[in-house]
Amino acid sequence: MPEKRVLLLGNEAIARGILEAGVSVVTTYPGTPASEIGDSISEIASEAGLYMEYSVNEMVAVEVAAGAANSGVRSLTAMKHVGLNVAADFVMTLAYTGVRGGYVIVTADDPECYSSQNEQDNRFYALLSNLPCLEPSDPQEAKDMTVSAIEISEKLELPVLLRTTTRVSHTRGPVTYGNLEKAKSQGQFIRDLKRLNMVPAFSRPKHTVLLRQAAKAKEISETSPYNKVVRKGTEIGIISSSSAYNYAVEAADLLNLDAGILKLGMTHPLPERKIIDFLNQYDKAVIVEELEPFLEMQIKAMAKDHAPNVKIYGKMDTEFFPREGELSTRLVGEGLAKITAKPMPIDIRKIDEKYAETKKDLPSRPPILCAGCPHRASFYVIRKVGGDKTLYPTDIGCYALGISPPLNVGDLMICMGASVGTAQGIRKATGKDTIAIIGDSTFFHAAIPGLVNAVYNNSKIVVAVLDNQTTAMTGHQPHPGTGLTGMGSPGEKVLVEKVAEGCGTKYVKVVDPFKTREASAVLKEALKQPGPSVVVFRSPCTLMDLREKRRRGIKATPAKITDKCTNCMACIKLLACPAIGVEEGKAVINDAFCTGCGLCISVCPYGAIQGSCAE
Amino acid sequence: MKEFNIVLAGVGGQGTLLAAEALGTAAVKDGLNVRVSEIHGMAQRGGAVVTTVRIGDTVHASTVFEGRADVLLGFEPIETVRNLKYCSEKTLVIMNTEKIPPTELASKNLKYPSIEKIARDIGLFTKKIAQIDAAELARKAGNSLTQNVVLLGALAGTGILPLKKQSLIKAIGELVPAKYAEINLKAFELGRHSMEKGKEA
Numbered sequence: 001m002p003e004k005r006v007l008l009l010g011n012e013a014i015a016r017g018i019l020e021a022g023v024s025v026v027t028t029y030p031g032t033p034a035s036e037i038g039d040s041i042s043e044i045a046s047e048a049g050l051y052m053e054y055s056v057n058e059m060v061a062v063e064v065a066a067g068a069a070n071s072g073v074r075s076l077t078a079m080k081h082v083g084l085n086v087a088a089d090f091v092m093t094l095a096y097t098g099v100r101g102g103y104v105i106v107t108a109d110d111p112e113c114y115s116s117q118n119e120q121d122n123r124f125y126a127l128l129s130n131l132p133c134l135e136p137s138d139p140q141e142a143k144d145m146t147v148s149a150i151e152i153s154e155k156l157e158l159p160v161l162l163r164t165t166t167r168v169s170h171t172r173g174p175v176t177y178g179n180l181e182k183a184k185s186q187g188q189f190i191r192d193l194k195r196l197n198m199v200p201a202f203s204r205p206k207h208t209v210l211l212r213q214a215a216k217a218k219e220i221s222e223t224s225p226y227n228k229v230v231r232k233g234t235e236i237g238i239i240s241s242s243s244a245y246n247y248a249v250e251a252a253d254l255l256n257l258d259a260g261i262l263k264l265g266m267t268h269p270l271p272e273r274k275i276i277d278f279l280n281q282y283d284k285a286v287i288v289e290e291l292e293p294f295l296e297m298q299i300k301a302m303a304k305d306h307a308p309n310v311k312i313y314g315k316m317d318t319e320f321f322p323r324e325g326e327l328s329t330r331l332v333g334e335g336l337a338k339i340t341a342k343p344m345p346i347d348i349r350k351i352d353e354k355y356a357e358t359k360k361d362l363p364s365r366p367p368i369l370c371a372g373c374p375h376r377a378s379f380y381v382i383r384k385v386g387g388d389k390t391l392y393p394t395d396i397g398c399y400a401l402g403i404s405p406p407l408n409v410g411d412l413m414i415c416m417g418a419s420v421g422t423a424q425g426i427r428k429a430t431g432k433d434t435i436a437i438i439g440d441s442t443f444f445h446a447a448i449p450g451l452v453n454a455v456y457n458n459s460k461i462v463v464a465v466l467d468n469q470t471t472a473m474t475g476h477q478p479h480p481g482t483g484l485t486g487m488g489s490p491g492e493k494v495l496v497e498k499v500a501e502g503c504g505t506k507y508v509k510v511v512d513p514f515k516t517r518e519a520s521a522v523l524k525e526a527l528k529q530p531g532p533s534v535v536v537f538r539s540p541c542t543l544m545d546l547r548e549k550r551r552r553g554i555k556a557t558p559a560k561i562t563d564k565c566t567n568c569m570a571c572i573k574l575l576a577c578p579a580i581g582v583e584e585g586k587a588v589i590n591d592a593f594c595t596g597c598g599l600c601i602s603v604c605p606y607g608a609i610q611g612s613c614a615e
Numbered sequence: 616m617k618e619f620n621i622v623l624a625g626v627g628g629q630g631t632l633l634a635a636e637a638l639g640t641a642a643v644k645d646g647l648n649v650r651v652s653e654i655h656g657m658a659q660r661g662g663a664v665v666t667t668v669r670i671g672d673t674v675h676a677s678t679v680f681e682g683r684a685d686v687l688l689g690f691e692p693i694e695t696v697r698n699l700k701y702c703s704e705k706t707l708v709i710m711n712t713e714k715i716p717p718t719e720l721a722s723k724n725l726k727y728p729s730i731e732k733i734a735r736d737i738g739l740f741t742k743k744i745a746q747i748d749a750a751e752l753a754r755k756a757g758n759s760l761t762q763n764v765v766l767l768g769a770l771a772g773t774g775i776l777p778l779k780k781q782s783l784i785k786a787i788g789e790l791v792p793a794k795y796a797e798i799n800l801k802a803f804e805l806g807r808h809s810m811e812k813g814k815e816a
Contacts, residue, residue: 138675
């Protein structure tokens with residue numbers, strides 16, 4: 001049979017690797033840029049005979065998968081970089097127990113914060129935990145390394161980290177398939193307290209075992225085909241990994257450098273001998289890497305004793321490469337040009353000047369809540385009731401877009417679930433009305449302990465759960481509140497209001513955000529409660545709803561502005577809906593975008609907008 | 616083969632990702648090396664979206680260096696201007712004239728920049744501009760959502776794409792739902808003819 005070569009997204013390539021590695025348990029919590037790994041597996045899981053779940057959060061995801069791996073079956077968990085913070089408590093000690101079946105944790109970093117709250121470099125988790133780490137640079141490697149990571153994990157009996165970045169996970173490239181491996185789904189749990197029960201007496205010796213395995217991992221790294229000199233040269237040596245490697249190769253070509261390039265694919269533990277041999281061929285070496293100087297710090301430490309005469313450039317000295325943000329061929333090219341004193345062949349300054357000229361008055365187009373989004377209705381209600389004096393800690397999801405004017409809701413946003421905890425401190429310190437804003441998936445993910453805390457300590461906060469019945473921002477994955485599982489089968493539906501009541505919240509109400517008067521009345525009442533209260537604003541994500549309606553052949557009926565319009569522009573000033581624009585000084589509804597949600601009909605003070613409305 | 620860089624710029628929801636995937640899929644069908652960059656999640660919610668397709672043996676990175684685009688395929692006029700940094704005098708700009716006014720225009724009571732101003736801005740970078748009313752052609756094809764495929768047709772119609780027309784048509788057929796395949800093919804042909812006619816003129 002001829003080799004099959006197809007165009008795959010980096011994340012799809014990892015999913016393919018999962019099938020080629022015979023992984024039988026896959027867990028995830030969706031998060032950009034990692035989401036498509038779980039989604040691709042979810043689509044084919046039952047057909048392929050493997051188990052896939054959208055876990056409630058990353059901590060539970062690693063626990064489920066590691067439980068399976070410790071019962072001898074191959075497993076994998078995928079998450080975005082900050083997900084590993086949630087899972088870290090478990091992973092740090094899982095490094096001590098180790099695993100029996102291969103277990104890989106995919107962590108997708110997000111340089112430039114395209115869809116994240118920070119740009120932490122998760123390679124440091126490898127250093128912190130002593131676990132091996134692989135870094136693919138393109139979709140082909142993403143697939144191949146998934147298979148290799150499972151093999152290395154099984155060989156060392158340690159979990160292995162596979163670290164991608166947005167530009168690896170979300171780049172499409174040709175991938176040549178390997179053979180599929182049948183997943184072994186039946187495991188066996190072998191009781192072994194000394195190995196698996198990390199009470200102090202057993203964990204102390206396991207630390208020694210971990211260090212011994214890490215030393216073995218270093219030998220694997222020394223001979224790994226992923227750590228290789230891909231180009232010989234005389235002028236300068238470049239060491240690089242991941243997407244940064246792609247920029248380094250192209251920048252070296254652009255500058256016509258006779259550069260040697262050592263590409264690192266296994267970046268923890270580092271292949272010290274290979275690196276030293278490479279360094280000693282040059283007077284000057286450059287480390288090109290994205291985010292923190294992870295390689296640079298370690299390589300400089302090695303070089304101090306073993307390659308003391310080589311001048312090593314990187315980003316610890318900020319003169320050459322920025323430490324923050326994502327790299328590009330341009331940024332790497334400019335750094336290399338400075339280091340080698342060669343001119344850039346393209347006059348970028350001229351491009352920059354012209355570009356600045358054209359960008360000067362260009363309207364911006366930030367991401368916004370979609371036309372028909374129920375969050376817009378919720379924010380309108382929350383703003384109307386809470387006003388400027390109320391404080392609004394918020395959370396991770398589409399509703400983080402509530403900060404845009406005129407909604408202006410979202411005063412503090414840190415991480416999943418934090419709205420509920422931070423609200424309690426804000427309330428304590430300011431005595432002001434405080435409404436925590438959180439989504440349904442995020443509520444299940446990390447807000448429940450925070451809510452229990454509020455009940456227990458009687459913190460007078462309102463938790464507004466913006467329940468759109470899906471995990472919208474990451475691509476509409478199911479969660480416990482949807483009653484659907486990653487296998488595509490029905491599951492038990494866990495209701496936010498029941499959980500809130502179960503936590504001991506005395507005032508729990510569910511409202512339809514499009515019924516703005518009723519929702520406002522409930523929210524006012526909630527703010528008057530002597531203790532914590534929970535108001536669930538429930539209405540399905542409009543994208544999901546429209547898709548469902550299209551499937552059933554139902555067409556949206558757009559709202560219409562009638563002659564009664566006085567041009568007061570209240571609809572625009574209060575809602576900033578993308579379906580309402582201005583033409584010749586008049587508000588107009590764009591039929592192509594309007595979903596007929598009816599929110600503008602509710603807010604129009606003159607009753608000048610026609611259509612169906614929830615009120 | 617020398618590298619060939621395409622920048623696709625538009626608004627979340629316009630189908631830039633599908634267009635880019637079709638180009639990438641066609642490249643793989645033709646046995647070429649290719650990289651396609653995408654941005655998902657937060658960046659997609661009605662915001663400005665840029666995706667790039669790079670074809671050629673020497674291509675490693677999925678993103679395009681400033682001034683190195685062979686084609687800027689603008690799905691919307693403002694978004695075309697927003698991505699001019701990828702252009703040089705060698706770049707062909709194909710711009711959809713269908714406007715999607717950013718929400719801030721209405722709330723700040725601002726006007727959409729005139730098409731003359733936009734053409735002037737593009738002119739600072741390149742004289743090779745082709746404007747196309749993809750919305751009109753998409754409606755003619757039978758569905759206004761096929762503007763992305765009209766634009767792919769226009770791109771194919773210029774004759775500068777290092778891809779076989781049949782591979783691109785096949786790729787589009789694989790990526791759109793089967794029941795819309797015919798409308799999309801029509802959209803592609805309408806786009807292609809508009810550009811071929813333009814060349815003759």
